[in-house]
Structure formats: structure tokens, C-alpha cells
Amino acid sequence: MTKRVLLIIGLYMISMTLLATAKEMSWNGWISDSKCGAKGANAEHAACAKKCIDAGEKPVLVTDKDMKVVNIANPDAVKGHEGHHVQVSGTMNSDGSLQVTKVTMLSQKGGTGGAMSDMH
Numbered sequence: 546m547t548k549r550v551l552l553i554i555g556l557y558m559i560s561m562t563l564l565a566t567a568k569e570m571s572w573n574g575w576i577s578d579s580k581c582g583a584k585g586a587n588a589e590h591a592a593c594a595k596k597c598i599d600a601g602e603k604p605v606l607v608t609d610k611d612m613k614v615v616n617i618a619n620p621d622a623v624k625g626h627e628g629h630h631v632q633v634s635g636t637m638n639s640d641g642s643l644q645v646t647k648v649t650m651l652s653q654k655g656g657t658g659g660a661m662s663d664m665h
């Protein structure tokens with residue numbers, strides 16, 4: 546009986562931990578590609594990113610905070626945003642890739658703050 550209770554408590558704690566890691570977060574950064582990586586964190590790279598992705602490279606997010614290159618688990622979610630400065634919402638998978646749920650356009654000038662650009 547006691548064992549069973551402990552097992553249930555154990556399972557409960559594991560599921561809580563899993564829920565905690567699947568928490569939705571958001572990151573600001575540039576959509577680049579897996580070949581160009583952090584070098585593609587600017588608006589000038591848009592055409593190159595499209596070309597690289599058409600050639601079979603994967604789209605990635607380069608974060609503003611630390612220029613980290615993050616793989617995207619569902620590339621379709623960022624399609625059309627190559628070379629765009631965006632805020633991406635989603636969850637981090639256990640393999641370190643990002644499951645994107647939402648993409649919001651940010652100022653295409655980069656840096657922090659700034660008004661939303663009407664350039665698209």
C-alpha cells in the first residue's frame with residue numbers, strides 16, 4: 546500500500562516537472578538558416594536565407610540576447626520570415642530545438658525597443 550502511494554506521488558512529481566519544462570516562452574531574434582547561422586542575423590541576409598533554405602538548409606532563430614543559434618522543430622511556422630527580426634513564442638524541446646507556436650514581427654532595425662516597422 547505504502548509503495549503504491551509513493552509510486553503515485555512519484556509519477557505526479559514527474560508529470561509536474563514535464564509540464565514545467567513545456568512552459569511557453571518567447572525569444573527575440575532573427576530568422577536565419579543553419580548554414581549562415583549568427584552571420585544571418587540581419588535584414589540584408591533575407592535573400593540569402595531564402596536561398597539557403599531552398600537548397601535544403603533548416604531555418605534557425607538567432608537570439609538577440611546572446612546570438613545563440615536555435616534550431617526550429619517546425620520550420621513551416623517561420624516560413625516567409627527569413628531575414629526578419631521577430632519575437633517567437635513557443636516551447637523548448639528536450640533536444641534543444643524550438644517548437645514555435647507564434648511569430649510576431651519586430652522592428653527590422655534590430656537592437657532593443659524601437660517602433661514596429663511597416664516594412665515587410
Ligand SMILES: [Cu+2]
Nearest residue numbers: 581593594597
Ligand atoms: Cu544564408
